[in-house]
Amino acid sequence: MAALLQVRNLRTSFLTSAGTVRAVDGVSWDVEEGETVALVGESGCGKSVSALSIMRLVAEPAGRIEGGEVLYKGRDLLKLTEEQMRGVRGREIGMVFQEPMTSLNPVLSIGRQLTEGLEIHMQMKPPQARTRAVELLGLVGIPDPERRLGQYPHHFSGGMRQRMMIAMALACNPSLILADEPTTALDVTIQAQILELMRDLSRRLGVAMLIITHNLGVVARYADRVNVMYAGRIIERASAAELYANPRHPYTLGLLRSVPRLDEPRRARLAPIEGQPPDLTRLPPGCAFSPRCAYRVERCSEAPKLEAAGTEQHLSACWESGKLHAALS
Amino acid sequence: MSEVLLRVENLVKHFTVGAGFLGRAAGLVRAVDDVSFEVRRGETVGLVGESGCGKTTTGRCILQLERPTSGRIVFEGVDLTTLDEQALRAVRRKVQVIFQDPYSSLNPRMTIGQILAEPIKVHRLITDKAKRAARVQELLAQVGLLPQHERRYPHQLSGGQRQRVGIARALAMEPSLIICDEPVSALDVSIQAQIINLLEDLQKRLGLTYLFIAHDLSVVRHISDRVVVMYLGKIAEIADRASLYEDPVHPYTRALLSAVPIPDPKLEAQRNRTVLGGEVPSPLNPPSGCVFHPRCPIAVARCATEIPALREIRPGHGGACHLA
Numbered sequence: 001m002a003a004l005l006q007v008r009n010l011r012t013s014f015l016t017s018a019g020t021v022r023a024v025d026g027v028s029w030d031v032e033e034g035e036t037v038a039l040v041g042e043s044g045c046g047k048s049v050s051a052l053s054i055m056r057l058v059a060e061p062a063g064r065i066e067g068g069e070v071l072y073k074g075r076d077l078l079k080l081t082e083e084q085m086r087g088v089r090g091r092e093i094g095m096v097f098q099e100p101m102t103s104l105n106p107v108l109s110i111g112r113q114l115t116e117g118l119e120i121h122m123q124m125k126p127p128q129a130r131t132r133a134v135e136l137l138g139l140v141g142i143p144d145p146e147r148r149l150g151q152y153p154h155h156f157s158g159g160m161r162q163r164m165m166i167a168m169a170l171a172c173n174p175s176l177i178l179a180d181e182p183t184t185a186l187d188v189t190i191q192a193q194i195l196e197l198m199r200d201l202s203r204r205l206g207v208a209m210l211i212i213t214h215n216l217g218v219v220a221r222y223a224d225r226v227n228v229m230y231a232g233r234i235i236e237r238a239s240a241a242e243l244y245a246n247p248r249h250p251y252t253l254g255l256l257r258s259v260p261r262l263d264e265p266r267r268a269r270l271a272p273i274e275g276q277p278p279d280l281t282r283l284p285p286g287c288a289f290s291p292r293c294a295y296r297v298e299r300c301s302e303a304p305k306l307e308a309a310g311t312e313q314h315l316s317a318c319w320e321s322g323k324l325h326a327a328l329s
Numbered sequence: 330m331s332e333v334l335l336r337v338e339n340l341v342k343h344f345t346v347g348a349g350f351l352g353r354a355a356g357l358v359r360a361v362d363d364v365s366f367e368v369r370r371g372e373t374v375g376l377v378g379e380s381g382c383g384k385t386t387t388g389r390c391i392l393q394l395e396r397p398t399s400g401r402i403v404f405e406g407v408d409l410t411t412l413d414e415q416a417l418r419a420v421r422r423k424v425q426v427i428f429q430d431p432y433s434s435l436n437p438r439m440t441i442g443q444i445l446a447e448p449i450k451v452h453r454l455i456t457d458k459a460k461r462a463a464r465v466q467e468l469l470a471q472v473g474l475l476p477q478h479e480r481r482y483p484h485q486l487s488g489g490q491r492q493r494v495g496i497a498r499a500l501a502m503e504p505s506l507i508i509c510d511e512p513v514s515a516l517d518v519s520i521q522a523q524i525i526n527l528l529e530d531l532q533k534r535l536g537l538t539y540l541f542i543a544h545d546l547s548v549v550r551h552i553s554d555r556v557v558v559m560y561l562g563k564i565a566e567i568a569d570r571a572s573l574y575e576d577p578v579h580p581y582t583r584a585l586l587s588a589v590p591i592p593d594p595k596l597e598a599q600r601n602r603t604v605l606g607g608e609v610p611s612p613l614n615p616p617s618g619c620v621f622h623p624r625c626p627i628a629v630a631r632c633a634t635e636i637p638a639l640r641e642i643r644p645g646h647g648g649a650c651h652l653a
Binding site for chain 2: 014042043158159173187188189190191192193195196214215216217218219220221235240241244245254255256258259261262263266269270271272273274277278
């Protein structure tokens, strides 16, 4: 059976004063029914632009989807009309963003923001939509949902707003939710609540999730499979268990080693990735990570393909992934 | 043990919010509510907690950017709360700050060289122009920037490089204490470690003292000698790094540590998490008794009525919990 979402050779670029930036440069990945996939990387790696491209929300004219396919249940979303696309957004694919305050309408009541989508997408009558809205707020753990319907986003705390966003994303029974840094703006105790809630709901309702994050810890607990991005490309892909146990790309290894960890004895000194993040307007030829890479060889001036390294399900875009593996074991 | 450089004594900072009837204050935010701790010369004290816990306000009170409602800030033996503006200016040179977002704290119209030279000029540390230029170059080298960065503008640098400029500007004043307010939380993971290593190197080389304010418990453990955990304006726990992380006495500290995700799927799958229910209450209307009791997994009746004092649970390890 084909995957729920298949992204094929997606390319999105932006015109800037400094030149054309290839924010997403030919990436391919899948999300299967019911699974949780992560796109991980640092700012500017193209993870958020990937999500925006799937939903066709890239700001034109500066930004442009240059090519590729986004097959959702076999249908290429990039070929749909704007009208058809509106039936996908929020209906078939739900969205949760980092900053719920900017994604909620401040002058619409909580109830209205939930019922609007239900009335438009699901053709519900107002009383029916209201009943469903109460049910949704209960589902995401908002206490006293009846009373909450009449309140406005500013009455809600950050954690509550994110619960509300999740309720909105789930409203029309989507098969997939795109969550872009869903807990980055939240405090650590609230972050834990929201992540547990998302995992619980995705399992219970069988919704697939794409989590976009920079936090490797978040991914470890909640993702089945992980794609690591750097400078617009996927540089490593594996199951979460495999990726953390046997990283096959020097960038992934560097990320894992640079963060202090509470489960390990304190190290005298951290091991950072040296150098600066890539300047997308002036990428080096070949592997974009090579200027910062400790395993760099001459061949790195040629771009390595994302290929099986070790196991068939573990892909890495590095000429030296074999050597890296040997050095680690 | 080295001498005490900074002593915060019973610090209280209340903010009034909204104008009620006839301009009377409508509410009182107890941002910092009776906080006391010491920082010794050469050490790093971590100040950790979630948003609204008062950690940043505590830092701003030490810097005298906020005048405390009551309490004393004793720095090098002088109570800063008693000083006037002029006397403060001399002290301010010795207490510097590094902010979270270096971009908004650097003047976009000045070159890096000008940004670094200006405070040296204003404080008349070096009056000779050529010597000042040499000092700027020395500062750039100290924070790992290149000589040519002097002529660049802030927007031409990456986030990590801008934070290096923020650090160099603090160093320019030859401070004895640097308040680091979330200095790495806006930076990419791969750059955070570079900046933390730099801060540690500078501390060793220049004998600096840091008050490191952050919400990231892993980073705080790495960099701090001692740690203060705050919740809703009060100190929940205070101890040496090892003691605090290996054997926390306060249920809030335990919950915080348990909430931090660990980048290892196998460990994560086995971990039994304490996910705290509820949210941080508003400091406008803090709960009675122990401010943590509505969310506390082990609270008893007493916790709702009686405020727990911060007391020594083990030698050098303080906790504000009736049950510790």
